[in-house]
Amino acid sequence: MSGFNNNWYTEIFAASGSAFGLQVTKKLDEVQSPFQKIEMYETTHFGNLMVIDDVIMLSSRDNFLYHEMLSHPVLFTHAKPKNVVIIGGGDCGTLREVLKHPNIEQVTQIDIDEQVTRMAEKYFPELCQSNNDPRATLAFADGIKFMREAAPESIDVIIVDSTDPIGPGEGLFNCAFYDSCRKALRQGGILVQQSESPLIHMPLLKAMRDAMQDAGFAALQTLLFPQMVYPSGWWTCTLARKDGEFTGFREADAAAASFNTHYYNVDIHKAASAWPNFMKVALQK
Amino acid sequence: MSGFNNNWYTEIFAASGSAFGLQVTKKLDEVQSPFQKIEMYETTHFGNLMVIDDVIMLSSRDNFLYHEMLSHPVLFTHAKPKNVVIIGGGDCGTLREVLKHPNIEQVTQIDIDEQVTRMAEKYFPELCQSNNDPRATLAFADGIKFMREAAPESIDVIIVDSTDPIGPGEGLFNCAFYDSCRKALRQGGILVQQSESPLIHMPLLKAMRDAMQDAGFAALQTLLFPQMVYPSGWWTCTLARKDGEFTGFREADAAAASFNTHYYNVDIHKAASAWPNFMKVALQK
Numbered sequence: 001m002s003g004f005n006n007n008w009y010t011e012i013f014a015a016s017g018s019a020f021g022l023q024v025t026k027k028l029d030e031v032q033s034p035f036q037k038i039e040m041y042e043t044t045h046f047g048n049l050m051v052i053d054d055v056i057m058l059s060s061r062d063n064f065l066y067h068e069m070l071s072h073p074v075l076f077t078h079a080k081p082k083n084v085v086i087i088g089g090g091d092c093g094t095l096r097e098v099l100k101h102p103n104i105e106q107v108t109q110i111d112i113d114e115q116v117t118r119m120a121e122k123y124f125p126e127l128c129q130s131n132n133d134p135r136a137t138l139a140f141a142d143g144i145k146f147m148r149e150a151a152p153e154s155i156d157v158i159i160v161d162s163t164d165p166i167g168p169g170e171g172l173f174n175c176a177f178y179d180s181c182r183k184a185l186r187q188g189g190i191l192v193q194q195s196e197s198p199l200i201h202m203p204l205l206k207a208m209r210d211a212m213q214d215a216g217f218a219a220l221q222t223l224l225f226p227q228m229v230y231p232s233g234w235w236t237c238t239l240a241r242k243d244g245e246f247t248g249f250r251e252a253d254a255a256a257a258s259f260n261t262h263y264y265n266v267d268i269h270k271a272a273s274a275w276p277n278f279m280k281v282a283l284q285k
Numbered sequence: 286m287s288g289f290n291n292n293w294y295t296e297i298f299a300a301s302g303s304a305f306g307l308q309v310t311k312k313l314d315e316v317q318s319p320f321q322k323i324e325m326y327e328t329t330h331f332g333n334l335m336v337i338d339d340v341i342m343l344s345s346r347d348n349f350l351y352h353e354m355l356s357h358p359v360l361f362t363h364a365k366p367k368n369v370v371i372i373g374g375g376d377c378g379t380l381r382e383v384l385k386h387p388n389i390e391q392v393t394q395i396d397i398d399e400q401v402t403r404m405a406e407k408y409f410p411e412l413c414q415s416n417n418d419p420r421a422t423l424a425f426a427d428g429i430k431f432m433r434e435a436a437p438e439s440i441d442v443i444i445v446d447s448t449d450p451i452g453p454g455e456g457l458f459n460c461a462f463y464d465s466c467r468k469a470l471r472q473g474g475i476l477v478q479q480s481e482s483p484l485i486h487m488p489l490l491k492a493m494r495d496a497m498q499d500a501g502f503a504a505l506q507t508l509l510f511p512q513m514v515y516p517s518g519w520w521t522c523t524l525a526r527k528d529g530e531f532t533g534f535r536e537a538d539a540a541a542a543s544f545n546t547h548y549y550n551v552d553i554h555k556a557a558s559a560w561p562n563f564m565k566v567a568l569q570k
Contacts, residue, residue: 017330023302045302226519233518234511271556
């Protein structure tokens with residue numbers, strides 16, 4: 001059973017018959033929000049751990065992989081990103097990475113659950129260090145409704161940093177949501193979304209890509225990266241361009257970036273788009 | 286505790302306070318060889334599972350990642366490999382990958398423990414399908430002694446496909462062993478060895494690279510790849526050139542390869558050498 005037992009927090013991934021656990025010093029907190037149960041643990045080796053509805057979300061030690069890969073590739077691919085909307089992302093780690101880009105003028109983060117951000121402020125203060133940046137707006141609202149009502153052609157980059165496609169995150173993985181996003185993007189705009197494990201969630205990844213194409217996105221790019229605390233330790237995000245092709249990695253800008261990253265760099269950006277043979281076979285039309 | 290419990294085989298990684306488990310249908314076999322305890326399980330989603338001295342070695346479903354990355358990058362980097370020595374590798378998965386290369390004339394596999402190969406023949410027959418290839422020799426002997434006594438400048442590629450640096454594998458991670466390997470390699474020869482997790486074994490990786498350089502290897506290249514059943518799900522192998530630099534990836538030959546792989550291809554080969562920033566910092570001299 002998933003849960004906290006004998007000083008271990010263990011999550012069982014039923015769909016793949018596998019499990020991942022972290023050794024825990026103590027339980028720090030638990031809150032039942034109107035949307036979900038949020039638990040916080042202190043681990044022996046991975047800093048603090050956030051668990052939502054019995055699913056591991058992030059640890060202090062390895063969240064940099066996910067947050068950097070959800071932010072920097074898309075921002076160095078868009079020709080001139082100025083405003084960004086983050087759907088989900090309540091832990092504020094993605095927001096912090098986006099705000100490292102000096103050319104970004106405005107970031108709006110829409111997480112349905114304010115309690116996620118309150119917990120992050122307390123247990124992941126390093127991820128919340130840019131929350132008071134004058135360019136940032138933190139809203140606690142329904143991201144699906146927000147995108148449906150967004151002004152057409154008003155956003156450069158949409159980052160969907162959500163839970164898995166069950167529970168509150170479910171409506172963020174379908175054609176209707178992607179259609180809203182596409183309409184809200186300006187010309188040259190890009191949507192990026194976490195898209196699960198290439199090793200054990202291929203049907204879901206394929207369904208996401210199909211839905212993005214059905215919604216009219218012109219080109220897709222799925223990037224791969226390691227993420228220890230997620231099922232299989234191997235994860236993806238998928239970029240969807242409103243129009244045009246993926247030809248525009250601003251490599252010189254990425255190489256000259258004035259901020260620090262722990263994972264991301266020019267070589268990592270290029271490497272992330274290399275697909276294993278089994279993935280090419282599974283995703284070919 | 287690591288082990289088999291309630292239909293799960295769980296391995297605890299004490300050094301990182303983390304754990305990985307696979308759901309098990311039944312225990313298939315156990316043998317205590319003169320060297321180690323070998324257990325076999327049938328899992329629900331990952332085929333068969335081999336465990337040696339309570340450490341997960343491989344599963345049917347995900348071993349292709351490791352075996353391909355230990356074989357094809359080095360064989361498409363060496364200018365003209367003809368003979369290969371595999372130290373360890375008793376499951377024969379690396380041997381199978383090496384023998385896919387038609388230009389390879391001779392492969393000698395030296396595993397200290399014959400029982401590993403006997404178990405692989407029974408429970409991973411697909412990995413052993415090339416064991417009767419006339420180019421292959423399977424020897425069950427001490428790989429350290431074998432390399433110490435090998436004729437100077439007699440081998441093109443040495444693949445060290447060993448257990449972790451504890452138990453029988455310990456002597457395969459030090460300067461004396463690397464010195465034997467370097468002397469046994471021909472000009473242009475390359476050693477490759479699995480080199481643990483970049484996320485949680487950095488001191489070990491650094492020590493290995495230092496020992497390889499101390500033994501006189503001229504250039505090193507550490508490649509990264511996912512490996513779900515190993516600690517952190519993220520793994521490396523390190524190539525060490527006897528002389529010269531790593532400039533020679535035979536990309537055209539790799540692109541034209543006549544055999545199938547599930548993970549490896551030209552893009553994956555190039556991508557594997559992209560280092561995250563934290564790794565550049567940790568391994569800089």
